[in-house]
Amino acid sequence: MAAYPPLNSLRAFEASIRLNSFSLAAEELNVTPGAVGQQIKKLEDWLGMELFTRSVRQVRPTADGLDYAARIGPALRQIVDASQQVRGRSDRSVRVVMPPSFAAKWFSRRMARFLIDYPTTSLHVGSQSQMIDFNRDPVDIAVRYFDGCDDSLETVLLYRGRAAAYCAPSYRDHMGVAKPSDLVRATLLNDILHAWWPEWLGAYAGVSAADVSTITQIEIDQTSMAIEAAIHGQGVVLANPLLTEEDIAEGKLVHLFPEQVLTVPFGYYLVHPKNRALRGQVKLFRDWLLAEAQELASD
Amino acid sequence: MAAYPPLNSLRAFEASIRLNSFSLAAEELNVTPGAVGQQIKKLEDWLGMELFTRSVRQVRPTADGLDYAARIGPALRQIVDASQQVRGRSDRSVRVVMPPSFAAKWFSRRMARFLIDYPTTSLHVGSQSQMIDFNRDPVDIAVRYFDGCDDSLETVLLYRGRAAAYCAPSYRDHMGVAKPSDLVRATLLNDILHAWWPEWLGAYAGVSAADVSTITQIEIDQTSMAIEAAIHGQGVVLANPLLTEEDIAEGKLVHLFPEQVLTVPFGYYLVHPKNRALRGQVKLFRDWLLAEAQELASD
DNA sequence: TTCAATGAAATAGAAAAGCTATATCATGGC
DNA sequence: GCCATGATATAGCTTTTCTATTTCATTGAA
Numbered sequence: 001m002a003a004y005p006p007l008n009s010l011r012a013f014e015a016s017i018r019l020n021s022f023s024l025a026a027e028e029l030n031v032t033p034g035a036v037g038q039q040i041k042k043l044e045d046w047l048g049m050e051l052f053t054r055s056v057r058q059v060r061p062t063a064d065g066l067d068y069a070a071r072i073g074p075a076l077r078q079i080v081d082a083s084q085q086v087r088g089r090s091d092r093s094v095r096v097v098m099p100p101s102f103a104a105k106w107f108s109r110r111m112a113r114f115l116i117d118y119p120t121t122s123l124h125v126g127s128q129s130q131m132i133d134f135n136r137d138p139v140d141i142a143v144r145y146f147d148g149c150d151d152s153l154e155t156v157l158l159y160r161g162r163a164a165a166y167c168a169p170s171y172r173d174h175m176g177v178a179k180p181s182d183l184v185r186a187t188l189l190n191d192i193l194h195a196w197w198p199e200w201l202g203a204y205a206g207v208s209a210a211d212v213s214t215i216t217q218i219e220i221d222q223t224s225m226a227i228e229a230a231i232h233g234q235g236v237v238l239a240n241p242l243l244t245e246e247d248i249a250e251g252k253l254v255h256l257f258p259e260q261v262l263t264v265p266f267g268y269y270l271v272h273p274k275n276r277a278l279r280g281q282v283k284l285f286r287d288w289l290l291a292e293a294q295e296l297a298s299d
Numbered sequence: 300m301a302a303y304p305p306l307n308s309l310r311a312f313e314a315s316i317r318l319n320s321f322s323l324a325a326e327e328l329n330v331t332p333g334a335v336g337q338q339i340k341k342l343e344d345w346l347g348m349e350l351f352t353r354s355v356r357q358v359r360p361t362a363d364g365l366d367y368a369a370r371i372g373p374a375l376r377q378i379v380d381a382s383q384q385v386r387g388r389s390d391r392s393v394r395v396v397m398p399p400s401f402a403a404k405w406f407s408r409r410m411a412r413f414l415i416d417y418p419t420t421s422l423h424v425g426s427q428s429q430m431i432d433f434n435r436d437p438v439d440i441a442v443r444y445f446d447g448c449d450d451s452l453e454t455v456l457l458y459r460g461r462a463a464a465y466c467a468p469s470y471r472d473h474m475g476v477a478k479p480s481d482l483v484r485a486t487l488l489n490d491i492l493h494a495w496w497p498e499w500l501g502a503y504a505g506v507s508a509a510d511v512s513t514i515t516q517i518e519i520d521q522t523s524m525a526i527e528a529a530i531h532g533q534g535v536v537l538a539n540p541l542l543t544e545e546d547i548a549e550g551k552l553v554h555l556f557p558e559q560v561l562t563v564p565f566g567y568y569l570v571h572p573k574n575r576a577l578r579g580q581v582k583l584f585r586d587w588l589l590a591e592a593q594e595l596a597s598d
Numbered sequence: 599t600t601c602a603a604t605g606a607a608a609t610a611g612a613a614a615a616g617c618t619a620t621a622t623c624a625t626g627g628c
Numbered sequence: 629g630c631c632a633t634g635a636t637a638t639a640g641c642t643t644t645t646c647t648a649t650t651t652c653a654t655t656g657a658a
Contacts (some may be wrong), residue, residue, distance in 0.1 A: 004375075007306035008645090020434065023605055030409045035646050037607070040643095047386050056653045057605045060434060060572065062396055064385065067437035070382030076303075077373040082370030083304045086363065087346050095362055135319065135359060138366035235592075273352075273359065307616085322634060334617050336636070341615095355624045356634045 004092035005046050012039035013051065014076055017061055017069040094285045095124040098143035099193075101223035102268060105243040107143075110292050114285065119280050129193065129222075132275045140282045141272040143289075145193065153271045158293040159242055163196040165256040166227070166244055167236040172254055177236070180205035180257055187235030188217045191226035196238050196264055204260040227253075242268070242298040304345050311338035311513055312350065313375055316360055316368040392421040393584045397442035398492075400522035401567060402426035404542040406442075409591050413584065420580050428492065428521075433572040439581045440571040442588075444492065452570045457592040458541055461567035462495040464555040465526070465543050466535040476535070479504035479556055487516045488535030490525035495537050495563055503559040526552070541567070 015025035018034060026033040044051050046102035051065035061069070103125065115123060115161070126132075131146070132139055134153075148155050149231060165183070175186055183205060186293060188197050201207040207215075220226040228246065231252045241261070247253040270289060272278065278286065314324035315335060325332040336552060343350050350364035360368070402424065414422060425431075430445070431438050431453075447454050466485070467478070482504060487496050494527055496516070500506035506514075517534060519525040526543065529536035530551045540560070562584040569588060571577065577585065 003305070003379045003383070005378065007309070007378070011303055021605080025499045032647055033606070034608085034648085038645075049385070049390070050497075050578075054606065057655075059606070063433070063437045064441045064578075066435065067394075067471070068381065068385045068600095070437065071385065072378050075377040075381070076426055078374040078377075079306070079309070079371050080305065082367065082374070083346065084302070086348070086367045086370065091348070095366075118648090134362075136365065138364075138369065140362045169507065179321045191496075274354075279349075300605085320634080331618055332634075333636080333638095337616075353635065356626080358635070506623085 005038075006015045006042050009043035010072055011034045013043055014073060015067065015198065016040060016052070016059070017065060020058075020060070022059055035294075046244070048142060052148045056129045071215040075197045091279060092120050092281060093122040093124060094281050095126070095138060095140045096127060096142060097126040097132050097137075097139050099130075099145050099223070099268075100127040101243055102143055102145070105227075105246065106223050109246070113292075114288055117288070118281070118284060121285070123285075140278070141270065141286060144269050144271050145266060146269065147189075147266055148269050150271070152274055154274050155269045155271045156290060158268040158270050158290070159240070160244045161194075161264040161268070162240050163194060163200050163238040163262040163264055164241050164244075164258075165200070165236050165260070166239055167230050167256060168252065169254045171230075171235070172256065174233075181207070183236060184211070186213055186215070188215055189229050189235045189237040189280075190217050190219050192219065192221045192225055193222050194238055194240070194264075196224075196262055199264070200238055200262045200267065201258070203262060204257065209261060212216060227250075238262075240268075305338075305341050307326070308338040308342040308345075309371055309375060311335045312364075313368065313372060315339060315351070315358070318370045319359070320351065321358055340520050346547055358383065390578060391419050391580060392423060393580050394423040394425070394428060394437060394439045395441060395584065396425040396436075396438050398428045398444050398528075398567075399426040400428075401442055401444070401522050404526075406547065408545070411486060412591075413587055416587070417580070419595045420584070422584075430515060439577070440569065440585055443568050443570050444565060445568065446565055447568050449570070451573055453573050454568045455589060457567040457589070458539070459567050460493075460561055460563040460567070461539050462493060462499050462537040462561040463540050463543075463557075464499070464535050465538055465547075465552045466529050466555060466560070467532045467551065468536070468553045470529075473532075476555060479559055480506070482512055483510070485514070487491060487514055488525045488534045488536040489516050489518050489527050490522050490536065490538070491520045492522055492586055493525075493537055493539070493563075497563055498563070499537055499559070499561045502561060503556065537561075539567075 012025060012035075015028050016022055016027045019025050019028065022036045022040070024184060026036045029036065047068070049064050049144070050062050051068065052059040052061055071291055078209070104127075107125070111123065111125070115121065126139070126252065131144060132142055143158065145161070148157060151271070166179070167186070177183065177184070177186060178199070183201065184207065198209050198212045201212055202209065216235075220229060223239065223243065226237045227239055227247065229235065233248060236256065244253055244255070248255060270286065311324060311334075314327050315321055318324050318327065321330045321335045321339070325335045328335065346367070348363050350362055350367065351358040383595070400412050401424075404454060406424070410424070412423065414420065425438065428441060428444075431441055438544060442457065444460070445543050459577065464482070474481070476482065476485060479500070482500065483506065489496055497511045498512050501508065515534075517528070519528060522538065522542065524538045526538055526546065528534065530546060535555065541552070543552055543554070545553060569585065
């Protein structure tokens with residue numbers, strides 16, 4: 001299965017087609033004309049066809065040659081472009097991925113500071129909730145919401161997972177929610193990723209798991225949408241205090257029972273592959289992010 | 300301007316990323332693992348970045364490596380595909396280009412015969428009126444309507460250019476066209492490429508160039524459209540008898556003055572570059588086409 | 599017409615690249 | 629604890645690739 005043509009010959013071929021001359025191509029490639037001729041011949045032998053017709057003092061591409069050039073030209077250009085780009089940036093860039101809710105509610109407000117402190121860094125932020133695979137996706141470092149157990153990863157806890165109850169102020173007043181057990185009359189917004197209502201109600205309202213299911217619930221598969229729904233008076237959401245900071249400050253949400261915050265066995269972890277040397281800027285970013293998280297955790 | 304990465308290294312790199320192992324890549328490439336390692340290192344040195352992190356007993360791609368792989372992968376695949384295709388067909392294919400009118404009116408009816416006689420041949424027919432450049436377009440041979448003078452080309456006259464007058468039978472009867480000079484009352488369909496009305500009328504109707512311009516004319520830039528217009532009773536067209544064969548046979552057109560056919564200094568020529576060895580199938584095609592033309596010319 | 603200049607082919611030998619073989623090493627499974 | 633594994637490192641060998649030269653047929657200028 002010798003699927004590849006002699007790749008180095010393609011360089012000589014491309015230049016020869018473009019310049020219509022082995023000599024000029026040789027000049028461009030800083031070799032002798034003979035070398036180009038030999039490369040072309042090798043390619044012709046491999047392909048089993050003539051790419052140029054040789055007449056005296058000049059070569060001219062055959063139809064086959066032109067056809068082949070048209071097919072491989074773009075590919076070669078792509079290789080050159082990709083190599084240039086990769087060679088250029090890289091050291092100055094950091095690729096990070098995090099859950100959408102974390103990106104929207106926590107990271108977005110702090111990102112600008114990083115870029116100001118490290119102006120030469122180019123930051124590529126991806127947001128997705130499914131776990132990325134460092135062996136398949138071009139990502140340097142990630143924030144992941146999980147239990148922190150993964151042998152292949154270096155993990156640092158940013159924030160322990162917590163579940164606190166939030167709703168719109170008007171919703172609280174309208175429903176007359178004053179103590180945890182009042183929630184049996186409310187609508188529970190149940191975010192799949194933070195589905196801790198049974199535990200929360202069990203711990204703070206003395207509601208059994210069976211009774212929980214009798215309460216009106218809305219399932220929402222995106223954390224930020226669940227919070228958004230709470231803001232719009234659709235019910236009460238269990239969320240990590242991290243994610244509601246801003247909405248609380250703006251008065252859109254109220255924290256219903258500040259004393260009743262459930263600690264859950266999940267957390268926001270900063271993760272990167274074990275044994276992978278972090279490039280300079282990635283390390284900077286990591287340290288910065290840890291410091292930012294520390295600051296808030298000390299509140 | 301060393302724009303190209305070491306191309307051969309890309310093979311080893313691609314396989315290593317795909318298989319996540321230098322050893323497996325080496326196996327696939329039929330070399331020793333050491334060779335792969337050296338190739339990868341060479342590429343890393345050229346790019347100035349780590350593509351894999353080496354831990355004991357295993358390598359793992361870095362984010363940069365995955366990114367680079369994603370960029371060059373498609374390009375490599377394109378090169379392989381193009382090479383396979385080109386290698387495969389080629390000898391059995393013929394690429395020919397001809398004017399649209401010739402393709403539609405003359406060639407299309409004969410093409411099938413060629414494919415039946417030479418069933419293994421794959422024929423790529425292009426039709427365009429502008430002159431193709433054998434040094435830029437992947438074309439083996441062409442039919443060109445011109446004066447036959449081009450030092451860089453081998454030319455064989457297929458048909459001398461002729462200008463004969465045609466119109467729909469109904470149009471002839473309705474306009475009462477009986478002799479050439481009656482055409483001063485008709486509408487002349489003037490095809491840019493065969494604009495011989497002044498010469499024709501001068502030779503056969505004794506009409507001066509100045510008087511020709513007083514006759515109603517419609518300019519049409521495509522020969523087959525001019526003929527089509529004549530079929531639909533829009534006027535009288537000057538065309539090469541070659542192109543009207545079928546329409547005459549079907550009674551859609553009539554040849555107005557069979558004795559008055561102007562020979563013009565153009566013609567349909569079969570052309571291919573001088574000094575370009577014609578591949579087997581192209582030669583066959585050329586001979587077949589010449590024979591077909593001969594047959595008709597002897598009528 | 600002659601004659602130098604041109605651009606490619608052919609070939610031998612030098613240089614470079616690439617591969618193998620081997621030794622070494624750290625780890626994970628038995 | 630020991631062996632198998634899959635990487636690295638290095639030296640030396642093989643193959644590839646390039647250069648240097650000669651040869652050749654033609655073009656274009658004198």
